[in-house]
Amino acid sequence: MGSPGPVLGGVIGETPHRWHLHETDPSYTPGGVFFLLMACYAGSMLTSLQSQNIEPKTGRWILLVGPRSLNASVLTAIARFGERTPVRVLDGGNRFNAYKVARAARGRPETLERITVSRAFTCYQAHSLLESTPLSQFPFIVLDLLNTFYDESVQAGERKRLLKICISHLERLEVTSGGVVSVHPPAVPSQTAVEMLELLQASAGESIFVQPEPAQPQAMRLF
Amino acid sequence: MGRTLPSATQVFLQEEAAFSRFRRALRRSDQLALDDLFSSARQHLAAAQYASHALPFEVFLLSMLLEEHKEVMHLRQLVEEQLSRKP
Numbered sequence: 447m448g449s450p451g452p453v454l455g456g457v458i459g460e461t462p463h464r465w466h467l468h469e470t471d472p473s474y475t476p477g478g479v480f481f482l483l484m485a486c487y488a489g490s491m492l493t494s495l496q497s498q499n500i501e502p503k504t505g506r507w508i509l510l511v512g513p514r515s516l517n518a519s520v521l522t523a524i525a526r527f528g529e530r531t532p533v534r535v536l537d538g539g540n541r542f543n544a545y546k547v548a549r550a551a552r553g554r555p556e557t558l559e560r561i562t563v564s565r566a567f568t569c570y571q572a573h574s575l576l577e578s579t580p581l582s583q584f585p586f587i588v589l590d591l592l593n594t595f596y597d598e599s600v601q602a603g604e605r606k607r608l609l610k611i612c613i614s615h616l617e618r619l620e621v622t623s624g625g626v627v628s629v630h631p632p633a634v635p636s637q638t639a640v641e642m643l644e645l646l647q648a649s650a651g652e653s654i655f656v657q658p659e660p661a662q663p664q665a666m667r668l669f
Numbered sequence: 670m671g672r673t674l675p676s677a678t679q680v681f682l683q684e685e686a687a688f689s690r691f692r693r694a695l696r697r698s699d700q701l702a703l704d705d706l707f708s709s710a711r712q713h714l715a716a717a718q719y720a721s722h723a724l725p726f727e728v729f730l731l732s733m734l735l736e737e738h739k740e741v742m743h744l745r746q747l748v749e750e751q752l753s754r755k756p
Binding site: 549558 | 672673674675680723724725727
């Protein structure tokens, strides 16, 4: 895994025009800024399948950046953690699908009982959720942390202020247990989103960018 | 605030869609039988929702089994009636 900080700064400085891609631009993709950043991390790119084997370690938290399809792998990873140790899941984007986790855990109640879930639906709730999470020796997983921070009805400065507090709580939690924080690109690319990702990267012990898996070839329909 | 879990109907439709390739590979007569099984499970979606089982597909399978057993019981009753009428 490379050290992402300087590379990220370079990209932002060199290609600011990419922030303002419009839908009429042929190179426009939703969340294009994030994918542009991801393209600069060839050394730290993983597939969704590999991301299931990420192991949280005490003293640092891992930042997982990838498309929304990455969520299925993260849910499988949660079930794997639950087989061995209690896991705390903090859901920032309503991404925790209990049915998928139950299926990955093969429905075993002892595994499912080790997984506790808390959800936040606004950035203020995300803040209070992290604030109220006590120190524990068990790993924590934050799903789609930035989702509530993309809400433009809250001023950008306020969102960044709250995110900084959230990061300080992540740093507090990593002291006794490792963790994984997943982040997905916003529906509409924005500079604030990139700045918030930068903040997270600066604090993360490791940043992993997961590339979207290529679409499976579909058999042509005969009729 | 949205849903935190998909409803039983949504899960059922997802499961049905997941078997679309399997269905496509079946013979026409088997496709109709499979459709019957899924429609029998669909009759018990409210109960499946109420059950809140961690593995909803197990409930759907049990719903199919339930309808099959109802059919068996009905046929058994008809056979017994026929047998009792004979001298």
